[in-house]
Amino acid sequence: MPGPDAMIRHSVLFFTLLIHIARGQVSYSIPEEMSKGSIVGNIAQDLGLDLQRLKSGKARIFTRDNTEYIELNRNTGLLLIREKMDRESLCAKTTPCALHIQMILDNPMELYTITIEIMDINDNAPSFQKKDFSFEISESAVAGAGFMLGGAFDADVGTNDLQNYSLKPSNQFRLELHNQADGSKNVEMILQRPLDRETQSSLTLLLEAFDGGDSVLSGTVQIQITVLDNNDNAPVFTQKVYKTTIRENAPKGTVLTVVSASDADEGSNSVVTYYISDTVNKNVADIFLINEKSGELTLNGQVDYEKVNYYELNIQAKDQGGLYNACKVIIDVLDINDNLPSIQILSSSHSIPEGSNSGTVVAMLNVDDLDSGVNGQVQCVMNGNFLLK
Structure with a gap:
């Protein structure tokens, strides 16, 4: 033998x-x-x-x-x-x-x-996860203030994938695109000149996403803006980027990290709430949750290293006066056998x-x-x- x-x-x-x-x-x-x-x-x-x-x-x-x-x-x-x-x-x-x-x-x-x-x-048009976006923006917001929008998602690849955005009308806001590590683009709306509540108390904008196919396909979403009275200070995060890790067998409810932002205003204008900005990945909203009061980010679903080995979330902080700020949370998924x-x-x-x-x-x-x-x-x-x- x-x-x-x-x-x-x-x-x-x-x-x-x-x-x-x-x-x-x-x-x-x-x-x-x-x-x-x-x-x-x-x-x-x-x-x-x-x-x-x-x-x-x-x-x-x-x-x-x-x-x-x-x-x-x-x-x-x-x-x-x-x-x-x-x-x-x-x-x-x-x-x-x-x-x-x-x-x-x-x-x-x-x-x-x-x-x-x-x-x-090219059999898929770009689409937005939400039907519309709503912002309350103080008339004291200065030119250059940014507001993160939910990017569109296109299931196609290459030139048939999402290529560009347009914003109409464009006299008071412009768009900035931010490249993500996975090749997608986040969209930020930038204020070009201050708003005047007494002149116009609300605005309606149209955000449109285009792909690059021979027959161009597109998707649209409305942006509703309410102009508020003065609020002097926007929330400020303690970090612009938070990094954390999670094992792919982590149970639902696992705490990943806690984001924190402070506001120098007094009264209701100093109260900060947190939420996850819309993302090009439609499943992220179901996988992660954030406590709007404490900023505690927790796992709400399952992660699988073999499918996605990292996530990038944009967390928005908003005070009661309509000012915003954003930070990024990078989550690395650890493989298990x-x-x-x-x-x-x-x-x-x-x-x-x-x-x-x-x-x-x-x-x-x-x-x-x-x-x-x-x-x-x-x-x-x-x-x-x-x-x-």
């Missing part, structure tokens, strides 16, 4: 052989939303395979998660759309978006790698001829772990008893 060291050496040899039998690979690019039955490509022709080989080898398609978007016609060698694919559902904002599948043949065993890139089409390795048998022989040479492939396996970093590294060993008859 071979010892443990011999078993490990056999395992290394096995996976070396597995690499050698991957004889070819091919790539295709197709637009999303292709109808069922559409042709992706001729895999037999592109790999130089005879159609009879597809039949005799029982050619079949393998995907890691068993999701069958692509099917193989052995009679024609064509790869066909089995289920219509929406790029946004498959990959969200990840680019490039691709399906990685394998074609397996038996007698002898062969493995071919197929990559199908799903190209974006919460996914088990998975092993899938791609193909295996039911019997081995007596005179088989050393190194003959008897099985092909797919081993995977969805965790990241060292938590996603998998070591394979062979163990157990092998009975000879």
Whole structure:
């Protein structure tokens, strides 16, 4: 019976052989939303395979998660759309978006790698999370005062993604765009000249977001502004940027940090309330909560490192006189080892001829772990008893 060291050496040899039998690979690019039955490509022709080989080898398609978007016609060698694919559902904002599948043949065993890139089409317009924005702005607010707006969200990518904004009318306010680490843009409305409550006690503005598709799509939202009497001092945060971390298995109610702003005014104008500004990520409002009085930021949902490994929140402080200030909270999600390795048998022989040479492939396996970093590294060993008859 071979010892443990011999078993490990056999395992290394096995996976070396597995690499050698991957004889070819091919790539295709197709637009999303292709109808069922559409042709992706001729895999037999592109790999130089005879159609009879597809039949005799029982050619079949393998995907890691068993999701069958692509099917193989052995009679024609064509790869066909089995289920219509929406790029946004498959990959969200990840680019490039691709399906990685394998074609397996038996007698002898062969493995071919197929990559199908799903190209974006401009099928989503920018949209705002809220139907309208409301601000109460003091007439004492000076030119340059900023008011954070909720950015629009566009599920498309590249040039089809959100590209720009416009604000109408634009005689009293202008827009500033702030780049985020994830490539999105936050929108800030900047006062260009002081407001006069006696002249105009309220204003209605229209914020419009545009994408960059060949046929430009857009979304709009109204901004309602009420002009208030004098309030001399805006809230001031103790920090402009707060940084914190959270484990991906943290329970609901976990306190992340406490933001704090003070106001030098007296009476009701010194009372500060806190809220999370609208964000381009529609799910953030459901994941985090802030106590409007204490500034305590807590977890209200679940975070998953494998999906999002950090968040950036804009926290707004507002006093009773209508003045605002903002700070940023950066939350790093810490990975935990919460996914088990998975092993899938791609193909295996039911019997081995007596005179088989050393190194003959008897099985092909797919081993995977969805965790990241060292938590996603998998070591394979062979163990157990092998009975000879």
